[in-house]
Amino acid sequence: MGDSVAREDDQGRQQFMNDLIQVARGEKKADLLLKNAWIVNVFTGTIDSGDVAIYNGRIAGIGNYEAEKEIDLRGSYLTPGFIDSHVHIESSMVSPEEFASTVIKHGTTTVVADPHEIANVAGKTGIAYMLEASKSLPVSIYFMLPSCVPATHLETSGATLSASDLKSLFKEKSVLGLAEMMNFPGVLHRDPIVLEKLESFESKLIDGHAPGLSGKDLCAYMAVGIYSDHESTTPEEALEKLRLGMYIMLREGTAAKDLKKLLPIIDDFTAPRCLLSTDDRHPEDLIEEGGIDLLLRMAMKEGVHPIRAIQLATLNPANYFGLKDRGAISPGRIADLVVLNDLEAVKVSSVLKDGRMAVREGELLLKPKKKAVPAKIKKNIKIEEVKPGHFEIPRRRRGKCRVIDIIPNEIITKQAVVPPKTKEGRIISDTERDIIKIAIIERHSGTGNMFVG
Structure with missing residues (x-):
């Protein structure tokens, strides 16, 4: 039975590839053609004039194509969908459905979430809810599994997650790795529980959380495979981590606002290893100010080149997290696209998700269905x-x-x-x-x- 299903999946994939090649070669009509766009090219740092052909949720090609439907962008800017590299959805104080319905309006089409807060209360039940509630939304939600539940041995939490608990969630397609290793003292002092988790995730990504860590302690922390950090608060701290090979997530949340202070670290060499993160943003801030679009506006206002800023929220996180199917406007990639009326103001006009119009002039068109919340999570x-x-x-x-x-x-x-x-x-x-x-x-x-x- 399993082999038969696998063969059918392979055949379906091969048929899709066959059709996509035909569309890309101009032998078959695309589903949708976005005409007269100024395309933000995050590979070359240029803005190119052209049309984008979309077929079955993928970008088929850039150039002169025919399609079943055409949308004239009339010289608007077209960028890849924005990616939030590290976020706690629970900090928005709403369900994944409501969160996605808000951030998509601001151009965010993919987020990498750490469900630490709900796991700290409801353990695996909480994570299972987040995984299920994040399916079939107008935003792709990937997960880094909480590394520290509870955060320290001093904390009284509602659950405890062991290495085996976390490993049981490996099979989930949306799980990318281990979230911020907050217990850096546990790493440095070789806590067996911490080391078991790190060993379990050796084949996956491991995000860091190392405020103020420096010198040999920072080297020791990184030596076990922790290669990102979103806790730097000064350029000097961030540069030390960059020199040793870390990826730096520049954060601008509701409480922690570090972006402006860290922008001076960005140059031709460091930029590819810098990402944008909102971490924790309250609902009123998301609605009134935005998410990643706010960070882009801030970066550009402080003098970061617009295309370089957009790289921080598209190509860079896609490369870091291994999400090779997004992060750029390129043949074969998912058609997650943002239409901007004003590039430096990052004024979002429309958003396409998987080639479908998700937002038009601020109106959400792809409205997700609400999912039931388990009683254990509501009554705790x-x-x-x-x-x-x-x-x-x-x-x-x-x-x-x-x-x-x-x-x-x-x-x-x-x-x-x-x-x-x-x-x-x-x-x-x-x-x-x-x-x-x-x-x-x-x-x-x-x-x-x-x-x-």
Whole structure:
């Protein structure tokens, strides 16, 4: 039975190739012809005038063709669909269907997601939901499997994922590798659990997460096959990683905003190893500002050549992740295409996904079906009653307390030691100095554990 199905698949593929060759040679009409486009060529760095022929979701050729249907772009720019190299869909606070319906309007046709947050709560059930919910959407969603669930041994999580748990998901076509290895201390100290995961993914990609790691520790971290990072916050940090052979994902999220600071690292030699990433973006930011299109606008405004900027969001991530069927406007590649009225403003007019019009003038045409969310994922907050008195902090004799010092627009923090504001023997929030309380409540098992600081 299996061999028979395989032969049928092979025959179907061969017939498709036969038809595609005929279309490419002009012997058969294309399905769709995009006429009079300024084609952004990410191979040569040029903008070429021409027509693009599409057949069965693929680009058949560029040139003079006949087609069943024609769309006159009237001199609009045509770019490859944008690729987000690292994103946590859960940070958008919506389902994969809603996420895809939003980012496609901004030109993103492919994302590489790390479902760490949902896995931290629901384990393999959470990942299985994300894999299933990401099928048949107007955006291609690939996955890097969460490497650190829980993130550290100090964390109380809703699940634990072992190397064998992760390996059982290898068969999924959308799984590309192991997501950000946040536990870099575990790598450096040769934690057996960490090493087992790294060994399991030796044949696949392994993304990094190494803020501030440098020198011999960085070498040790990379020596086990970790070749990308999205946590650099200074040009110096990013350049050290580039010199050692890492790919750098330039991030601009809702909380962590590193793109402008890192753009100076881009030159003729480093550009091919740089990618764009939104990492974590909240829904209002995605809707009002955009996703990868926002990063492209920012890069161009800071002086990055428009085509080079577009390479960071198309060809470069396609090369890094081995997605050879996308990332450029080229014969044989998937017809994921973005029509721009203004190149440097990255003003998205229309978006084609697999050769079909997905967005026209801001209107979503390919609307995905919503999928049921498992009960285990929806009903997972287990906490006892929380009362105002639980947030009280008695004044301490020493008179000072440690404060998490937030660095604006960065994910890293500092520590400060200051005298707190007190009232009636209790420490209270001090809004004048922007020092407020923080509470952590265990929500997975209903233990009642709570910390207030």
